[in-house]
Amino acid sequence: MISLTLKRPEYPNYQYLCKVCSVHIENVHGAYKHIKEKRHKKNMTEKQEETELRALPAPSAGQLRAVDAAVMEMARQQGISEQDFEERASVVARMEEVIKTHLSGRAPGGDIISWL
Numbered sequence: 132m133i134s135l136t137l138k139r140p141e142y143p144n145y146q147y148l149c150k151v152c153s154v155h156i157e158n159v160h161g162a163y164k165h166i167k168e169k170r171h172k173k174n175m176t177e178k179q180e181e182t183e184l185r186a187l188p189a190p191s192a193g194q195l196r197a198v199d200a201a202v203m204e205m206a207r208q209q210g211i212s213e214q215d216f217e218e219r220a221s222v223v224a225r226m227e228e229v230i231k232t233h234l235s236g237r238a239p240g241g242d243i244i245s246w247l
Contacts, residue, residue, distance in 0.1 A: 142155050145157055149166075149176045152171055152174050
């Protein structure tokens, strides 16, 4: 993958531009030095990984079903029950009501503990 391109007209003092790093480079020696830097190598690796990931094909219907089944099984084994979920939702609703009732019109930074 070529990362250097010729200079841009708006930067007349630089001969090259590293498209990966968005770095302007004065001369060939500077370009050689830049492509040997850790930052450039890291950026090149990330760019290559991104390109490879974007080139991956979309998952098939079978793959999606398999992932869905795995997620559902993991939720069944380790997730909360429907009853627990409903109880938590009820607690959230009650807390929202308490907060709305006690905090409406209060200045920010007030002593919340006093009304709990």
